[in-house]
Amino acid sequence: MMKFKTISLFLFIVLMAVFNAYGQGLDEKYYHTHRGSLNNSCQKFQEGEARIAFLGGSITYNPGWRDSLYTYFTHTYPETDFDFINAGIPSMGSTPGAFRFERDVLKNGPVDLLFLEAAVNDFTNGRTPTEITRGIEGIVRHSLREDPATSIVIMHFVDPVKMKDYRNGNVPEVIRLHEEVARHYNISTINLAKEVTERIDAGEFDWENDFKDLHPSPFGQDIYYRSMKKFLEGACEVAQKDEKLKTTQIPGPLDPYSYANGTLIEPGDDYASGIGWELVEDWQPSDEIGTRSNYVDVPMLVGVYPGEPIRFQFEGNTAGIAVASGPNAGIIEYRIDGSPWKKQDLFTQWSQQLYLPWFFTLASGLESGKHSLEIRLLEEKNLESEGRQAIIRYFYYNAE
Template identity: 35%
Template structure:
């Protein structure tokens, strides 16, 4: 999206309340959400951690008069919340710069999906500055372990810095009720702890909305209801935008600072060794010619009006790789260490069985807790930590299904590998 200065301002002053298209909106007050006491370690913990600087993007914005900025995350990024506020701040800090903004937020998706779609949805735009948000969805949607959350977030950060060595990155941790309660009890939620591990390793600045909110609630400055819930109201999004603004201030991030020569510091961008060699830093969508479909499979746009379950318009008009009959089989050729499916898993989502390199057959459940009323977008990683090299996946529709599912359907948006 190319915006003139007036267009940028108009865009950024657009509606800040979004009718959420997600299937889970935990906007009720958590049991301990308005706690007025915090463990000392939490009460004194900074909500903003500045690492490295934003020098490269600042110089690009100032020297060229153009700027490319991308946002990737789940529904909190997709909605008109903190993102337009940050866009407005950038327009004010760099008034002579023409910005191109990329909104790569997709509701319900986690950092694994983010890593696999990064080349298509973000890196293709060649951003100078990237904002990342996946803490909530890695928690409530994917339920990732610490290692799985590291694997997804490191995949995003390492891939971005490999493809675009000069890209500056800021990670923001939003919050849901259970995550807030965890912070109030003196612990970091698993997803935030994992993402901080990655941020520290790669020298990335972070903004911890969960920590800031817990501290403000304890100080009597706000409540969970005022914040607005898992999908924040304007007041909650303003907290996040203000934390990012603090990163901007500390790193002297403006055209005026660029002209005066002010800078915080400029650290080397040599990539450190990976935290997890099996992280999804080579995540990608596989080309259609990698897929050999057998009988029972088709590449077609489903007739959504004839299929039970609600459907998000962002997926309208897209052909999917589809099978609904048990026993239907296909094969996928890929290289790397991981293989998976980016699917729409609705009320009739089934189970797939798979074998890699003619090994033992295993099963993977596609039906999700949120599939009962929605064709829910999710990535199912079938296998990771494989030996790096060429592999062949055999995949078939199982006769088995979740007892809550209405069928055996497999609807694949993309086959993914890393």
């Protein structure tokens, strides 16, 4: 009998090892926080038409888990006509997401389900806690104001710094901030950063050979997809029992200056009247440095040399510029309503490699009313930059 028990224990250990080796040792549901329900979107999936948007950075833009979800939805609901919107743009977190929300997410109308991720870029791009809260809350409020029946899922993707935080017993600050917004608006979340960390620590796979990078390998993309699939199955299994669409009562904002009314404005001829500025209708780089979609062959307001300031009039509490920050990015001075001039270096740590789309918020927390933003180029430049240009794709502001 003792020998049988020993053999049984040995077999159990072997089976558990095999179980873990194939990524089945931990249950995905432990990393899912279901708040409210996805009843509305799950109901829409069965009614013949549904619109699903994916808003995030490069991990959303790149092929992988998102394509797997396309297949999941179309196979699970074969009679439904889906409008999938890939609003992922590399390098962009919640602040750009809030200001481009109208253009990129709502371009075909309200969405039934919004997948939202920004935890990686909000951290790597160095956004402050205030910016992170205002950005992610702005996206949520804008979405719910457009259609209170929209379902939202916030996802936290993994990177090495988040893994280190969890291993030290800490919740990464950006995830904590996103979760505060999710709790306030009763939004469900999927914590893939914690899930990947704990699966690696359990010996299911490793980072270097399997998952490989914060831009996951096909193996890592499948880890993401499987967790999302299980989340959706659990949510819709419950939601199918209720046939009534419900609208969300939008609570008051956590931050009264959240970017809930983000707006993009393309520059026109009226902005190029200042000496030293030129409106280029179909801008292209003069070198062989790469660009990003929507930041080439489009109108750009280019500051060629230090001269006169340009002025952007707006009515709201926040304003900034979205630029193509390349190897020749310069330094600007700016001021609001005639206040003292402040400096902003437009060169980033990635500018030597790419004309990087970058959102510089120049003023926020302003009093309600009309304001004037002035911008001028400086003669001085970043020591790593090859020039002194400002290449402006958009002005942006948060309307009243």
